Amino acid sequence: DLDIIKTLSLIPIESRSVFDDYESAGSLAFDATLKGVFGKTENPRIMAAFSFENASISRKGSNWELSQLSGKGSLDNGEQKRSESTKLVLENLQGNLNDDPFSGAVSIQNFNKPTIVGDANFNTDLEGLREFFNIEAVDEGSGKIALKAHIETTINDPDSIQPRDFLNAKADGSIQITDAKIKLKNDERVYTIEKSDFSIVNIRTQSRSASAD
Numbered sequence: 641d642l643d644i645i646k647t648l649s650l651i652p653i654e655s656r657s658v659f660d661d662y663e664s665a666g667s668l669a670f671d672a673t674l675k676g677v678f679g680k681t682e683n684p685r686i687m688a689a690f691s692f693e694n695a696s697i698s699r700k701g702s703n704w705e706l707s708q709l710s711g712k713g714s715l716d717n718g719e720q721k722r723s724e725s726t727k728l729v730l731e732n733l734q735g736n737l738n739d740d741p742f743s744g745a746v747s748i749q750n751f752n753k754p755t756i757v758g759d760a761n762f763n764t765d766l767e768g769l770r771e772f773f774n775i776e777a778v779d780e781g782s783g784k785i786a787l788k789a790h791i792e793t794t795i796n797d798p799d800s801i802q803p804r805d806f807l808n809a810k811a812d813g814s815i816q817i818t819d820a821k822i823k824l825k826n827d828e829r830v831y832t833i834e835k836s837d838f839s840i841v842n843i844r845t846q847s848r849s850a851s852a853d
Contacts, residue, residue, distance in 0.1 A: 666695025666709065676721070683722070688715045695735075704768040709735035723751040738768035754795045761788045766820055775801055783820025783833065789813025789840055813840045 669691045676684035691712040698705035711733040718725025729747045736742065746758030766781035793809035795801055820833040 661700050662697055663700060664695060664697045666692055668692045668695070683717065685719070685721050686715065686717045690714070704738050707736045707739070709733070711735075724753075726751050737762055737764045740764040751798070754798055755793070756795065757792045759790050762786070766817075766822070778822060779825050780823040780830075781820070783822075784818045785820070786816040786818075787813065789815070811840045814838065815840065 670688060671690070672686060672688035674684045674686055676682065678684060693710040695709035696705055696707045697709065711730055713728065713730040715728050716726070718727065727747065727749045731745050733744045740763055742760065742762035742764070744758060744760040746756060749755045763784065763786040766783050766785050769785065770778050770781045789811055790813055791809055791811040793806055795805045815838045816836070817833050818835045822831045
């Protein structure tokens with residue numbers, strides 16, 4: 641068994657802090673090619689393919705985790721051999737998010753300012769989603785969220801994901817929020833949503849039905 645998060649330490653050193661808050665376990669098959677030498681000012685070219693099963697990933701200090709993970713992927717730090725040229729691809733992802741089933745796929749290009757292209761299909765707890773992905777714009781959240789969507793966006797600071805990172809995103813799909821209470825950062829109000837259905841069309845949300853306070 642290999643630790644998935646520790647194995648990702650193969651990516652350029654300036655990008656590794658992205659994974660510092662996470663731990664993992666499970667079976668990982670890994671096939672890598674390294675060209676060049678490790679040095680103080682230079683990394684080797686790294687091209688890797690991997691697959692995993694019965695894996696789990698948890699965020700330190702949180703009770704929530706991804707579990708029973710299976711899928712495959714690839715990692716390439718590009719000709720520049722730096723975080724800016726690194727690309728991580730995850731395909732055929734299946735597992736549980738906070739004990740709720742999910743599926744998806746994602747590619748991440750440039751770990752300093754990540755461009756993310758992905759598909760997701762899940763139905764889970766808002767609070768667990770907030771905790772696991774460290775969404776700082778939301779102070780508290782409860783209720784359920786179901787999402788089936790494709791999204792393409794760029795995150796300006798991966799250590800502090802903000803709502804503005806998604807304003808210029810390309811996205812299509814649907815979202816349903818039920819029995820939710822949401823408190824945003826720097827906002828004393830608590831938003832209550834009994835049930836809302838949204839269609840996402842080129843990032844614009846179109847409400848199909850809503851009941852909220």
